[in-house]
Amino acid sequence: MQGTVATYDPDTHSGTLLLDDGTEITYPAEAFAASGLRLLRLGQRVRIEQDDSGQVTRITLPTFG
Template sequence: MQATAYTYDPETRSGSVLLDDGTPLPFDTAAFDAGGLRLLRPGQRVRIEVAAGPGTDPGPGPGTGDGAAERRITLVTLQTF
């Protein structure tokens, strides 16, 4: 899945991305480290991998009942073409 880097804190190596539908989704240090990056700038296109939380429907988009609140980014890396 593709997204755009929105925020990044180099001290904690965590931040957030904006999905293509405009939904913000945070990522933690483990997800950032899994991608092998050293730095991330807001506006960069990234590739992310997302896992659904237990007992949630990872549905395709935002809204009630689609599991958006329970989605968790497991990997952030640069989008390559």
């Protein structure tokens, strides 16, 4: 699943993502930490991994090609 960074708090490394279907979801700092990324930018495209309950577990950059 992919979406766009809607909000990002650099102090807590958490925020919200706007999914391609228009749904806005929050992501915890743990999902950011699991990615190995150092920061996110507003409007940046990301790939989202979720567990069975819908909790965001990892945020990565989409691959192209």
